[in-house]
Amino acid sequence: MPRSDGGPLTALPARGARRYRGTVRMRTDESxxxxxxxxxxxxxxxxxxxxxxxxxxxxxxxxxxxxxxxxxxxxxxxxxxxxxxxxxxxxxxxxxxxxxxxxxxxxxxxxxxxxxxxxxxxxxxxxxxxxxxxxxxxxxxxxxxxxxxxxxxxxxxxxxxxxxxxxxxxxxxxxxxxxxxxxxxxxxxxxxxxxxxxxxxxxxxxxxxxxxxxxxxxxxxxxxxxxxxxxxxxxxxxxxxxxxxxxxxxxxxxxxxxxxxxxxxxxxxxxxxxxxxxxxxxxxxxxxxxxxxxxxxxxxxxxxxxxxxxxxxxxxxxxxxxxxxxxxxxxxxxxxxxxxxxxxxxxxxxxxxxxxxxxxxxxxxxxxxxxxxxxxxxxxxxxxxxxxxxxxxxxxxxxxxxxxxxxxxxxxxxxxxxxxxxxxxxxxxxxxxxxxxxxxxxxQAPGAAVEAPGEVGPLLAWPISARSRGALRGQAARLSDFLAARSDLGLADVGFSLASTRSSFEHRAVVVARTRADFLRGLADLARGAPSPAVLDGRCDAPSGPGFVFSGQDTGWAAAAWLRLRDVSVFRREVLACAEAVDAHSDLSLADLLRHEPVDRDEVAQPLRLAVMLGLAALWRSVGVRPDAVVGRGIGEVAAARAAGALSIEDAARLAVWRGREAAEPPGVRPRPAEVAVYSAVTGERLAATDLDSGHWSRALGEHTRFERALGAMANDGHPVLIEIGPRTLNANQAPVAVAMEGGGWQEFLRAAARAHVRGTTVAWQVVNAEFGGRRVPLPTYAFQRERHWLACDPAGPPAPVEAPQPAGVPAASGPVRAGSVREVVLDAAAATLGHRQLAAGDATRTFKDLGFDSHAALELRDRVGDVTGLRLPASLVFDHPTPAALADHLRDRLAATEPAPAAASLDAALHTIGAAVAGLTVDDERAAVRARLLELVWRLDEEGAGTENGTDEELLATLEREFGPPPGPPHDRGDPHGE
Missing domain, CATH: 3.40.47.10 (Thiolase/Chalcone synthase)
Structure with missing residues (x-):
């Protein structure tokens, strides 16, 4: 747990992170x-x-x-x-x-x-x-x-x-x-x-x-x-x-x-x-x-x-x-x-x-x-x-x-x-x-003062990341081997250096442990891909600011959290500041109770919940985690508004006191412009600052039936990672990516921060390790995952042309692409353009530039996708839609807007032709083969999530034509090949 005498947990500038911008002065006599x-x-x-x-x-x-x-x-x-x-x-x-x-x-x-x-x-x-x-x-x-x-x-x-x-x-x-x-x-x-x-x-x-x-x-x-x-x-x-x-x-x-x-x-x-x-x-x-x-x-x-x-x-x-x-x-x-x-x-x-x-x-x-x-x-x-x-x-x-x-x-x-x-x-x-x-x-350089290794705290976190899962394991292996030979390095020093001197990539892990032996075991497990109680890992496809969820449900949990975290200075200071604001508008003496007695009185339940939630929000902010959006229910909605800057601490305290006394009319409040988006469990939507008046609070503290709707609105607005400011209350249906403290102590907070980090939230781990005297120390460099890229040449003769790996096949332009398969088409076309055999599903959210596209490759991809979809596409396609996922969404919308109406007559003709052909078969082996082919076709449609009972006539017709050829008679109208 961070020292209570070390001042607040605040973001520290990384030493050596000089930005080297602006005017550079001449240094004519300097080494x-x-x-x-x-x-x-x-x-x-x-x-x-x-x-x-x-x-x-x-x-x-x-x-x-x-x-x-x-x-x-x-x-x-x-x-x-x-x-x-x-x-x-x-x-x-x-x-x-x-x-x-x-x-x-x-x-x-x-x-x-x-x-x-x-x-x-x-x-x-x-x-x-x-x-x-x-x-x-x-x-x-x-x-x-x-x-x-x-x-x-x-x-x-x-x-x-x-x-x-x-x-x-x-x-x-x-x-x-x-x-x-x-x-x-x-x-x-x-x-x-x-x-x-x-x-x-x-x-x-x-x-x-x-x-x-x-x-x-x-x-x-x-x-x-x-x-x-x-x-x-x-x-x-x-x-x-x-x-x-x-x-x-x-x-x-x-x-x-x-x-x-x-x-x-x-x-x-x-x-x-x-x-x-x-x-x-x-x-x-x-x-x-x-x-x-x-x-x-x-x-x-x-x-x-x-x-x-x-x-x-x-x-x-x-x-x-x-x-x-x-x-x-x-x-x-x-x-x-x-x-x-x-x-x-x-x-x-x-x-x-x-x-x-x-x-x-x-x-x-x-x-x-x-x-x-x-x-x-x-x-x-x-x-x-x-x-x-x-x-x-x-x-x-x-x-x-x-x-x-x-x-x-x-x-x-x-x-x-x-x-x-x-x-x-x-x-x-x-x-x-x-x-x-x-x-x-x-x-030789001037002698630098030799610092002692950072002190060992009860629990520390080491963040590790890489561009791929294999590289993440390689990073862990390199660090494990390095530390096995460097027993002189302090644990906080290693954690501080990992956080402040290494890049943060999409494949992430955090090792949370107390002792060198526990850290080395965690690294060894991560290196071989084995589960470990000390390791939390995951993939962050698109880092984003989290949403804070203030549930405000459990007074017992709040009291326990206060007792377990009160030695953390930033948490303690925020809780006591809220308590003093409560005391200014009541006779509860909450601040004295927090300092001297166990908090178990019913009349302080609402103010206590508010104070602890605000203390936890301050603790998250102290390690660099600031919300882009907030939502709450019950007293949690007050905490959310305060955390967003939409309420003063005095107004938040007055509302908590009013809620605890169950008075008839809420106190007058002066809402302020929020610094981040505020969502309400009353309306299920994002609120404007002017919505947070006394009338809103009269409803908010007794009605929160649209809480799940508010969670969905947050996710739809680009806040997929939700951090519960309190105990776990959300289930997977309410929030697929939710982080909560399983208990009220420092260990639970650190593990919650680790879970948030591996899911895309930026955590200032150097701040945590600096609290224990962490300093910069040398670390092993990146574990590159190298593959062969070379001219295909015969040592005894001249080299052959450059041959890239054969990419996954891209469908030919034999018919319209179903909207559901557009992402696969884009990924296959991108792989073929770049020379990959295939792209991973996770690559859909990487930018085209990150995948290796330049302007020539962008035009080639445009042409490939245009050939497959039949759409006329602009030269700026890749720049307008900078990830495969974004491009697929755009193409799906274009295709949906240009899909022709079902062609029932053509479908009937195709089925009639197939039926006649099957009836005309006289050899049992041929009949069995056709029967198996038709069953395979139906099974494939079901597997793809487009069963025959749900598919449109046009989709079924296109599938039948691919398998058995077009029906007799004039071809059916497929519309303008360019979608216009």
């Missing part, structure tokens, strides 16, 4: 904080596994995965760092159709997932940034998927190919999907692309273009052609390893993957209480310019970029303890890089304090366009975890690199920083083959 990170590297699907790979001193180099490209091509590229399952993607999560996903470069798909994960890691709800000026800067230099499509010829090109394959759109894809309005740049400077993307993002923040930025890079090696180019250029290592700064240096091994970081000004990060991995102190970019050869590195240019970065960061070069090298392991590149480092950073160092260097390319290969972000992430983790992992494959120094003279040392064994008591400073170098050089300087 930039890295507050969120994500990665997908070979054998490292996330940051933790990446760090484990690094510290264990392992590499992730393997043979080319089966099916990547034909064997025998690019023989020196038979090894590399490869991702698993690059063909898989959670298209539905991002509202992308299967057809479009198959046409998209998987680099675009990967960067979408990484951007989402990085924002979650930064404790940012992505939806909170929609419409903001957040910038996106993504480095990418490869086009392998485009090459695959080109090999497939014209048949492989679809309407999605232009945007799906265009490398320049990769950052725009993130901005579009998340609704970000800041700078959106795809960066290609060759191998330094992603490092330059980080540099540009920092400069954009410092220059006032944006106050938050997503930066990173991606690289996938999908065809032998790109490997063959690197091989014939002479860049690849014949033995498939990077021997950085080693005498065996003979080229690099290619790698693939991607990484994303979230950047914001350090002052904002500290103010928001963010976890800061490290800070970007400064960065610089330059070009080799004129040199011996385009692809040969330039030592002087590299020295210049190192010095420029130090100058911008105001850092003494001798204070830098570690540099993450470009470090490709090539014969030419390594000596040039070493000489530049020695000249710019090695000089002036004390004896015995060399600059430590290492290269992540020895672990995962050269990620080319994404190489820079791999180095940034490694360096950031080194600073965050205060440890430098080993650089692999270093045995004998390269004779062309005099390490001692240059004051350099390769970090060949892992361990702590050489001078951990000094500021931890690391450089990251990344050089493009064409001469674009980038260096970034990273440092």
């Amino acid at each position: 930039i904080a890295i507050v969120g990170c994500s990665c997908r590297f070979p054998k490292a699907a996330d940051l933790d596994s990446f760090w484990e790979l690094l510290t264990a001193g392992r590499d992730a180099i393997t043979e080319v995965p089966e099916g990547r490209w034909p064997s025998g091509q690019a023989p020196h590229a038979r090894a590399g760092g490869f991702l698993d399952d690059v063909d898989l993607f959670d298209a539905d999560f991002f509202g992308i159709s299967p057809n479009e996903a198959a046409a998209m470069d998987p680099q675009q798909r990967l960067i979408l997932e990484l951007a989402w994960e990085a924002m979650e890691d930064a404790a940012i709800v992505p939806a909170s940034l929609r419409g903001s000026g957040c910038g996106v800067f993504i480095g990418a230099a490869a086009d392998d998927y485009s090459a695959m499509v080109a090999l497939g010829g014209p048949a492989a090109i679809t309407r999605h190919s232009l945007t799906g394959l265009h490398r320049g759109i990769i950052a725009n894809r993130v901005s579009f999907t998340l609704g970000l309005h800041g700078p959106s740049l795809a960066v290609d400077t060759g191998q330094s692309s992603s490092a330059v993307a980080v540099h540009l993002a920092c400069r954009s923040i410092l220059g006032g273009e944006c106050a938050l930025a997503v930066a990173g890079g991606v690289n996938l090696n999908l065809v032998a052609g790109s490997a063959l180019r690197a091989e014939r250029f002479g860049a690849l290592s014949p033995d498939g390893r990077c021997h950085t700064f080693d005498a065996r240096a003979n080229g690099y091994v290619r790698g693939e993957g991607g990484g994303v970081i979230v950047l914001k000004p350090l002052s904002d990060a500290l103010a928001d209480g963010d976890r800061v991995y490290c800070v970007v102190l400064g960065s610089a970019v330059n070009s080799d310019g004129d040199k011996d050869s385009l692809a040969v590195p330039n030592q002087l240019a590299q020295e210049a970029v190192l010095r420029a970065a130090c100058a911008r960061a105001a850092v003494d070069p001798a204070s830098i303890q570690y540099v993450e090298l470009h470090g490709t392991g090539t014969r030419v590149g390594d000596p040039v890089e070493a000489a530049a480092l020695g000249g710019a950073l090695g000089a002036g160092r004390d004896a015995g304090r060399p600059l430590l260097v290492g290269s992540v390319k020895t672990n995962i290969g050269h990620l080319e366009g994404a190489a820079g972000i791999a180095g940034v992430l490694k360096a950031a983790l080194c600073i965050r975890r205060r440890e430098i992992p080993p650089s692999l494959n270093f045995v004998t120094p390269n004779p062309d690199i005099p390490l001692d003279r240059l004051n350099l040392a390769v970090r060949s064994t892992g361990g702590p920083w050489p001078r951990p008591d000094e500021p931890l400073l690391a450089g990251v170098s990344s050089f493009g083959m064409g001469g674009t050089n980038c260096h970034l300087l990273l440092g």
